[in-house]
Structure formats: structure tokens, C-alpha cells
Amino acid sequence: MAEIGIIGTGSMGSMLIRSFIRSGILKPEEITASNRSEEKLLRLAEETGINRAASNRITAEKSGIIFLCVLPDDTEEVITEIKDLITDEKILVSVISDVTTGKITEWTGKTAPIVRVIPSVTSHRLCGISVLSFDALPDDKDRQKIIRLFEAISKPVTVPEAEISAYSDIASSSPAFIAGIMKEFSGAAVRHYGIDQNTADMVVRETFIGTAKLIEHDYSTFESLIADVATEGGITGEGMRVIRENAGELFTAMLKETDRKHKLVSDKFR
Ligand SMILES: NC(=O)C1=CN([C@@H]2O[C@H](COP(=O)(O)OP(=O)(O)OC[C@H]3O[C@@H](n4cnc5c(N)ncnc54)[C@H](O)[C@@H]3O)[C@@H](O)[C@H]2O)C=CC1
Ligand SMILES: O=C(O)[C@@H]1CCC=N1
Structure with a gap:
């Protein structure tokens, strides 16, 4: 080398x-x-x-x-x-x-x-x-x-x-986006249920680590993991419905902004 x-x-x-x-x-x-x-x-x-x-x-x-x-x-x-x-x-x-x-x-x-x-x-x-x-x-x-x-x-x-730049968003910017989502999720639970911030942060963090391990070792698709958690007629399905209805729009809005910034910088250095 x-x-x-x-x-x-x-x-x-x-x-x-x-x-x-x-x-x-x-x-x-x-x-x-x-x-x-x-x-x-x-x-x-x-x-x-x-x-x-x-x-x-x-x-x-x-x-x-x-x-x-x-x-x-x-x-x-x-x-x-x-x-x-x-x-x-x-x-x-x-x-x-x-x-x-x-x-x-x-x-x-x-x-x-x-x-x-x-x-x-x-x-x-x-x-x-x-x-x-x-x-x-x-x-x-x-x-x-x-x-x-x-x-x-x-x-x-x-x-x-x-x-x-498309792959940069989903690979390289992604650790920040994922940490940002965890922070917002924990913050929303604190606001809605009035629970303790530090405990909520720890629970979300540990659950994220556990989920990453499951995705690494046990589940080949996101859907199969979702299916195992979302009990038929249960609680998780209600939350998943809100994610399905809203998250696509959220991420599209986010990617429009990152794409706009990529273009702004690359136009300067074309
Ligand atoms: N931070 C990240 O996760 C990622 C960053 N990048 C890209 O990597 C590049 C660097 O990003 P970071 O490391 O985050 O920035 P940074 O600001 O932490 O590091 C830039 C370094 O360049 C040095 N520098 C500036 N002018 C110099 C010169 N004339 N000669 C020698 N050194 C000089 C600065 O002293 C500084 O240590 C950026 O162009 C960014 O787009 C790409 C992928 C991921
Ligand atoms: O935020 C940035 O500009 C760099 C590029 C991808 C991750 N960090």
C-alpha cells in the first residue's frame, strides 16, 4: 500500500x-x-x-x-x-x-x-x-x-x-438524522406523558441499540421486524399508521432541503 x-x-x-x-x-x-x-x-x-x-x-x-x-x-x-x-x-x-x-x-x-x-x-x-x-x-x-x-x-x-449526494444523505448525514429522530421521539414522550427526560432518553437509546442489533442479525427486512412487534389489533399498529401517513412527507421535505443545499454548493464548484 x-x-x-x-x-x-x-x-x-x-x-x-x-x-x-x-x-x-x-x-x-x-x-x-x-x-x-x-x-x-x-x-x-x-x-x-x-x-x-x-x-x-x-x-x-x-x-x-x-x-x-x-x-x-x-x-x-x-x-x-x-x-x-x-x-x-x-x-x-x-x-x-x-x-x-x-x-x-x-x-x-x-x-x-x-x-x-x-x-x-x-x-x-x-x-x-x-x-x-x-x-x-x-x-x-x-x-x-x-x-x-x-x-x-x-x-x-x-x-x-x-x-x-443522494447517498451522502442516507449514509453520511444519516447518523445525525437518526440521532435527531431519537431526540424528538424521546422529547415527545416527555411532553405527552410527563415522564422523566433522562429516563426517556436512556430507554429510547437502549431500544435503538437493541433494534440495530436485531436488524443486523435477525431481520432481513424492516417490514418483518414491524410485523413481529405490531400485535394484531394492538397498540403499535396505531402508531405505525401515523408513521405511514406522515413520515414519508417529513422525509421528503427534509431531502428537498438537503438537495437544495447540495445544489447550492455544487453550483459554486461546478
Ligand atoms: N463530518 C462528516 O460527517 C462528513 C464530512 N464530509 C466532508 O469532509 C470535509 C471535512 O469535513 P469535517 O472534517 O467535518 O470538517 P472540519 O471543519 O472538522 O475539518 C476541516 C479541517 O480542515 C483544516 N483546514 C482548513 N484549511 C486548511 C488548509 N488550507 N490546509 C490544511 N488544513 C486545512 C481545518 O483546520 C480543519 O481541521 C468537508 O468538505 C465535508 O463536506 C464528508 C462526509 C461526512
Ligand atoms: O453536513 C455535511 O455537510 C457533511 C456531509 C455529509 C455529512 N456531513
Whole structure:
């Protein structure tokens, strides 16, 4: 495996570093990272044992696979800084939402191999989904290298670049949405029944964990789990009816908003 470079060690960059090491797919000495704020990088390097680079140029120079883990608005500056070091032998992996490979190619000024990846915080636990798009990485051996990395920390799903934002919503934004739903569910129970907030939060949390385990091990469809809980003529069916009647509309409204934001950002970086 080529040396890995990580530019930007915020939430995603640091998650990738910790998870690649925890999974055993990379050794700390195979990773070099740089970040705008020195202090954050220093603490991460001390914790993990990775190589700390004093500049993005050093990271790019040392690495065969360069991960771009900065915000969309910082991407052009980073690419401008390193573009003369990007060669056909190196693979650029962008985890940046809504910045197209077309725009990255324009900024690099060359057709270097680029992969777009949307990771997820679930990879902290070496599970969940990473969404991969190889529209700008034709070489199969290079594709396999990237897939191997993400197989170690998640279940990789490959999609066309045109669909990456849709999958980003249901894979990568999803842990926040699911936590948000649990918070609202617990809050509604507290308001309606007047029960204790902390106890309600704990009950919803533990039930969610149990449900995730059932879905992982025992139920191959959502419907079969629902059918086992919803006793004929019983209570759960009444709640399920309200979910069926309203949740579709709620999620459609939510996805309209995320889609609007994806388009707003990607129009800026088309
Ligand atoms: N947080 C998430 O769950 C996900 C985030 N993403 C994408 O990943 C990218 C990073 O997101 P986060 O890690 O959440 O953001 P973040 O704000 O936590 O991290 C960004 C990091 O980039 C560094 N940075 C900024 N300019 C730099 C420069 N010129 N050189 C070196 N480092 C620089 C910052 O110091 C910071 O540590 C974003 O583009 C986001 O769209 C994609 C999927 C999931
Ligand atoms: O909220 C965001 O912009 C990023 C993209 C997917 C998850 N977090």
C-alpha cells in the first residue's frame, strides 16, 4: 500500500486516521498529515503516532494517495498549493461534499486520478457505509486499493458521481438524522406523558441499540421486524399508521432541503 497523506485533520480527517490504524489496514508510520491549525495536528500525532508534516506540500510529496479532508471553501487554496506535486502516479481522494471531480481537475490543471468518497462517522466503530465514486479513476488496480482501505473501516458502496449526494444523505448525514429522530421521539414522550427526560432518553437509546442489533442479525427486512412487534389489533399498529401517513412527507421535505443545499454548493464548484 502506498503512503497515505491526509490534508485536513478535522472531524473526517482524524476519523479516517484513527479508523485506518484501529482496523490494522495501515500502520501509523504509513500516514502523513497536515492541518491548518498546528495544535490539533500535534495532539493527533502524539495520540496516534502518525507523521506530522509542516505543510500540505510535504504531505502531498510523501504520499501516493492524498486525501483532501477540508471544507469546500478551502479546497481551491489547498489544490493550488500542491498541484505541481500531483502526478498520474498519485491518487487524489476527495471526501469533500459537492465539489465535483470536474472542478478538482480544473484546479489541478491536469487529469490526475481522482476518487470521491463520502465517509461516515460510523467508521469510528469500523461499520456503516462509505460512498465511493470512481468516475474519474479508470484504473481497476487503483480502484481496488481504495476499496481495500474503505472495506477495512466500513461497507463501501460504489455509485456514479451524479448520485453521490443522494447517498451522502442516507449514509453520511444519516447518523445525525437518526440521532435527531431519537431526540424528538424521546422529547415527545416527555411532553405527552410527563415522564422523566433522562429516563426517556436512556430507554429510547437502549431500544435503538437493541433494534440495530436485531436488524443486523435477525431481520432481513424492516417490514418483518414491524410485523413481529405490531400485535394484531394492538397498540403499535396505531402508531405505525401515523408513521405511514406522515413520515414519508417529513422525509421528503427534509431531502428537498438537503438537495437544495447540495445544489447550492455544487453550483459554486461546478
Ligand atoms: N463530518 C462528516 O460527517 C462528513 C464530512 N464530509 C466532508 O469532509 C470535509 C471535512 O469535513 P469535517 O472534517 O467535518 O470538517 P472540519 O471543519 O472538522 O475539518 C476541516 C479541517 O480542515 C483544516 N483546514 C482548513 N484549511 C486548511 C488548509 N488550507 N490546509 C490544511 N488544513 C486545512 C481545518 O483546520 C480543519 O481541521 C468537508 O468538505 C465535508 O463536506 C464528508 C462526509 C461526512
Ligand atoms: O453536513 C455535511 O455537510 C457533511 C456531509 C455529509 C455529512 N456531513
